[in-house]
Amino acid sequence: MGANEPEIASREYTGETKLLIIDDDPTTCQLLALQLEMEGYACTTLSDPEQVLDVIAEESPNLLLVDYHLGTQDGLDVLHTIRNHQAYRSLTIVVMSALDHQQECESAGADGFVLKPFSLQELVATIQKVLER
Numbered sequence: 432m433g434a435n436e437p438e439i440a441s442r443e444y445t446g447e448t449k450l451l452i453i454d455d456d457p458t459t460c461q462l463l464a465l466q467l468e469m470e471g472y473a474c475t476t477l478s479d480p481e482q483v484l485d486v487i488a489e490e491s492p493n494l495l496l497v498d499y500h501l502g503t504q505d506g507l508d509v510l511h512t513i514r515n516h517q518a519y520r521s522l523t524i525v526v527m528s529a530l531d532h533q534q535e536c537e538s539a540g541a542d543g544f545v546l547k548p549f550s551l552q553e554l555v556a557t558i559q560k561v562l563e564r
Contacts, residue, residue, distance in 0.1 A: 447473040448562065451492035453480055453509060455502040463496070466551050472558075480509050487519055494562060496554075499528030499536070507539050514540045523561050527554075 450472050454460045460476035467474050475490045477483065480501045487495075495513070499506040506526045513519045525543040526536040533544040543561040545554055 447471050448494065448558075449473045449475070449490065449492045450494050450496055450558070451475050451477060451483075451486060451490060452496045453477045453483060453501070453506075454498040455480070455500075456498075459498070463554075467555075467558075470551070470555050480504055483509055483512060484516060484519070487513070487522070492522070494523040494525065494558060496558075497524060497526050499526055499530070499532050507536065510536070510539050510541055523564075525557055525561055 448471075450467060452460050452463050452467075452474055454463070454476075455478055457476070457478045460478060464474035464476050475486065475492065477486050483495075495509075497506040497509050501509065506528070510524055510526065513522055513524065523542045524540070525545060526532070526541045527545045527547055527549070528536075529547040531546055533546070536544050542564070543557045545557050
């Protein structure tokens with residue numbers, strides 16, 4: 432993979448709701464993607480948040496699932512990047528964190544928040560709730 436290519440893993444889209452999972456831990460991305468795919472979602476994963484706008488343009492996800500702690504930046508940086516981009520500001524975003532940053536994330540424009548550790552059922556319920564809005 433070249434230095435300028437996004438570090439993503441994408442699966443074939445078959446008509447399901449498309450999710451973009453952003454976490455600096457590729458293992459976490461893959462585990463979440465596998466679990467959510469079993470629930471009927473099409474998932475793309477991204478380990479490098481610097482590539483988020485390029486991947487959104489390429490994949491056209493319905494929802495972003497963003498980890499709050501992303502190594503060199505936090506999920507709020509990604510949230511602000513997306514909310515400040517004219518074409519993507521209405522994209523649905525759920526932030527996940529091991530610390531309760533719910534109020535901070537929602538104030539910054541997140542549509543939903545899940546506190547780690549969470550069950551798959553809790554995550555799916557949050558995704559469904561925010562997508563129904």
